[in-house]
Amino acid sequence: MSTQSKMNETELIHQICNGNPQAFRYLVKQYERLVFHVAARLLNRQEDLEDVCQEVFIKVHQKLPEFRGDSKLSTWIATIAYRISVNHLKKRKHGVEIDDEEREFYHEDMITNEHPEQIVEKEELKKYIRKMVDRLPEQYKTVLSLYHLEELGYKEIVEITGLPEGTVKNYIFRARKMLKELIAKSELIKH
DSSP states (O other), X not given: OHHHHTOOHHXXXXXXXXXXXXXXXXXXXXXXXXXXXXXXXXXXXXHHHHHHHHHHHHHHHHHGGXXXXXXXXXXXXXXXXXXXXHHHHHHOOOOOOOOHHHHHHHTOOOOOOOOHHHHHHHHHHHHHHHHHHHTSOHHHHHHHHHHHTSOOOHHHHHHHHOOOHHHHHHHHHHHHHHHHHHHHHHHHHHO
């Protein structure tokens, strides 16, 4: 698979469109984390998340011959993940929250040499912030997550969500402000 790891997007797409199952497995491996992050920011139930991620890659496989390369492949895939997640939400208006331990399991991707107490403090802070972000309205939570967690630029978020760039910037600004207010309120309640 070392030759495939050096494969560029165009060649990868060509291989998949010509029926190479290994090339598609490679694509899934490359983008499964991105798809999970986009879907997880919108969906609350673990079983929904698994179904949606699977549905995203089925759609990617079906639509790949139509990919023109106008955007990055990652942006195109994230757009599909976003739209399928939104459609799934519309079908299912209610949900149960994924608990922090489950979500943490999926976000486990760093090994550090930090002292265990530092790791625990960082994890507690991450859980706390994630909990606060989850309390934001959906549109704010999504753009904030795409911008900060996925480190996507405004143009990519515009492509993924279909929102105008001014709206994306406004949502990120408002989301940060709302997040600060939530944290401030939470701190006041603690004391």
